[in-house]
Amino acid sequence: MGFDGGFTRTRPSAAAAAGSGDVSGPGSATDNAVARFDGAGGKTLQNSSIIIDDSDNVSGMGSVTAGTFIGGNLNRHFINELSMSHVSVTTVGIGTGSCTDSTNSVYMEHTASQFSIAITTSGINGLDAGSEATSKWYAVFLVSGSSGVGGLLSLSDSAPTMPSGFTYKRRLGWVYNHSDDDLQNFVQGGTGRERECYWGETAANYLNVLTNGDAAVRTAVDCSALIPPTAHGYTVRMYHGDESDQYRDQSYATPLALSGSGPNWIAIRGGKYGDTTREGPGLMAAPFYFPQHPGDGQIRGFDYITYYNGELTADILGWKETI
Secondary structure (H helix, E strand, O other): OOOOOOOOOOOOOOHHOOOOOEOOOOOOOOOOOOOEOOOOOOOOEEEOOEEEEOOOOOOOOOOOOOHHHHOOOOOOOOEEEOOOOEEEEEEEOOOOEEOOOOOOOOOEEOOOEEEEEOOEEEEEEEOOOOOOOEEEEEEEEEEEOOOOEEEEEEOOOOOOOOOOOOOOEEEEEEEEEEOOEEEOEEEEOOOEEEEEEEEEEOOOHHHEEEEOOOOOOEEEEOOOOOOOOOOOOOOOEEEEEEOOOOOOOOEEEOOOOOOOOHHHHHEEOOOEOOOOOOOOOOOOOOOEEOOOOOOOOOOOOOEEEEEEEEEEEEEEEEEEOOE
16 A cells, blocks of 8 residues: 555545445655554554655665565675584584575575574475485575575585475585585685685595605596585695605695696695604695686696605695685
8 A cells, every 4th residue: 555645535435335444544645655554453554754656666665674585686696694614413504694596586584593404304404305425515505485594405506406485595605424424524714705615624534635645647636525516726735745855855736727737836845744853844835725617527636746755645625616
């Protein structure tokens, strides 16, 4: 109901007189303003500052609160907060925040406290389909619709099976379910589209991709169990092993995205990591950031070559992606 030039009282027709309407309103109102109930009686209207003009444009609103907001001209790919966290070996948490859905058709908002998604259950706030699978990446989604807002884990990064009452989705990141049936511990940083994740596990048991590697020719190392498919880069720590010598042993490494281009190879020289008895550590073991080209079918990893007793060891520390 809206005002059009003010509230006008007219003599009811015979048909209207047969009804029970007895709503009253102000003596005047703003043209095209939305009428609001005044009180809980359901019989008194009041003016408002919300205007719907003759072209159906809306103005004068303060703020809008909704689980899902549908409209045009949305801020494409918008996301604010909705940070992921490792709650337990079976559960990932989603914090409060808001975003547009994957098609930029609606706004989705999660305003309550953090909720959890469990890999041991199915349906909303669980797996989208099937049962728990080990040694797999699971995409983490925020979903919304007529049934509210919730979360899903899916093996698909773009087409999860949606529960009844949920229509819209947005991927928030990834979790990896290890071969021991445990979701690997992680820390996610960032509140916008660019997110950075670091593993919160021990290197020897979970993060190591190469131990005392010895390769006379360029050799690829597959790191896909520790780098998700949509990552555009990752951080790797490299160092030499037990038999390395400070003065002559050396290794070269490069991300597969740049392999074949000589200037992009990183040289690592020195003795065993942490060993000061072999004529000094002589070591380069700082983390390196390697770029990755998501979606091109390339193995997620790096090439390396060793000389003498290089025995290269490498651990994947984390990754970056755009969500």
